[in-house]
Amino acid sequence: MKKIILVILFITSIFAIDFTFTKAYQYFKKGEKLEKTNPQKAQEYFQKSYILLQTIKERPSSQIYFMLGKMYLNGWGVEQNFSIAEKYFKQSIELGNTRAYCCLAKLYIKTNKKQLAKKYLNLAIKNNYFCNKVDMKNLKIKKD
Structure with missing residues (x-):
């Protein structure tokens, strides 16, 4: 019982x-x-x-x-x-969410960490996810 x-x-x-x-x-x-x-x-x-x-x-x-x-x-x-956001995005990635790569890239663009932004944009592409709100060439966030 x-x-x-x-x-x-x-x-x-x-x-x-x-x-x-x-x-x-x-x-x-x-x-x-x-x-x-x-x-x-x-x-x-x-x-x-x-x-x-x-x-x-x-x-x-x-x-x-x-x-x-x-x-x-x-x-x-x-x-x-940004530091709490970064922690949550990394936890999301660990659990398989490839969209979080783009959000991490945006975070790194906003905090002027271009190399990290580039790294996560490339990881997104490698995982078949395109970050449509990011200008990958100039590492800037596109305006809506």
């Missing part, structure tokens, strides 16, 4: 984490869509997403770390912090 209860609790916790991540992802995407047209509302969504992500970030996920990295890189719902 104890084993059955433990299995039920385990399965329930997995569904709760999945639900929390889904909700955080939805808030994150809403924030991205509103970033340019309604920055104040976008910040509200990013903050809601951040709060949810913090509750599940200890469960290794390339997507969770990627989203947290983008939030810190851009100051979405949190105070902008």
Whole structure:
């Protein structure tokens, strides 16, 4: 009987984490869509997403770390912090997220670390991911 209860609790916790991540992802995407047209509302969504992500970030996920990295890189719902963003992007990469290479390259462009930017742009290409918002020739971030 104890084993059955433990299995039920385990399965329930997995569904709760999945639900929390889904909700955080939805808030994150809403924030991205509103970033340019309604920055104040976008910040509200990013903050809601951040709060949810913090509750599940200890469960290794390339997507969770990627989203947290983008939030810190851009100051979405949190105070902008490049070193925290860098840490999250590297964790995301370790878990297989090749999109994080582009974000690391952007971070290094913003912090004027051109050699590192070039390294991560090349790693992105090597992993079949093209960084469309980066001018690879001049190592600059393209304007929207």
